[in-house]
Amino acid sequence: MLNFKGMRFPIDVILVCLRWYAGYPLRYRHLEEMMEERGMSLDHSSINRWAIRFLPLIEKMAWKHKRPVGCSWHMDETYIKVKGVWKYLYRAVDNQGKTVDFLLAAKRDMAAAKRFFDKAIGANGDPDKIAMNKSGANKAAIDAINAGRDVPIVVRQVKYLNNIVEQDYRAIERVTKPMLNFKSVRSAGTVLAGIELMHMIRKGQFEIDDADAMSFAEQFFTLTGPVRPV
Structure with missing residues (x-):
């Protein structure tokens, strides 16, 4: 409570x-x-x-x-301005457009991507496959996760496959856009x-x-x- x-x-x-x-x-x-x-x-x-x-x-x-999500995810990262500096919002949705998870990170790199995937998998279970953009950092994060698995997560780096997560972000952007600049990553x-x-x-x-x-x-x-x- x-x-x-x-x-x-x-x-x-x-x-x-x-x-x-x-x-x-x-x-x-x-x-x-x-x-x-x-x-x-x-x-x-x-x-x-x-x-x-x-x-x-x-x-x-x-x-x-929260209801369980599907096993096919679409992941992307976008920008959120914090105190005049761009930060990175990692998000994923399933094939039905249901939100899998999200994470705001100060940097856009392999470590941030892996934190996001660890968080999403920890809360939702293992996906069968993940569609993502051509980011080498995101692929490296999944490669690191797959290194310890008997059955690897399939990665598909095809841009048009991520239209679903890009469209879904518009609902978030609609609310954040009128807000004045955030003062900290925490806020x-x-x-x-x-x-x-x-x-x-x-x-x-x-x-x-x-x-x-x-x-x-x-x-x-x-x-x-x-x-x-x-």
């Missing part, structure tokens, strides 16, 4: 702000204005602190209910965890009772606990 002890504002107010921020192309100041219209005076910096504190915890809780990573969570909810990736009868908001609140939206 999330620990909201010591918070000035009700739990439902905090979670509504986090859901809106992670789910829609909004800035913290937009949420400050929106909550003021609802009669709640809060500072945008408070919402920022809530995002840093709670979004990664919520994503971790939700991950326990960027925590916010991205929330954005990826909301994206997975929209794709129906969580085992939730009666999910088909629920809105995305209701699914989010079900994953975070017995809290209703304001």
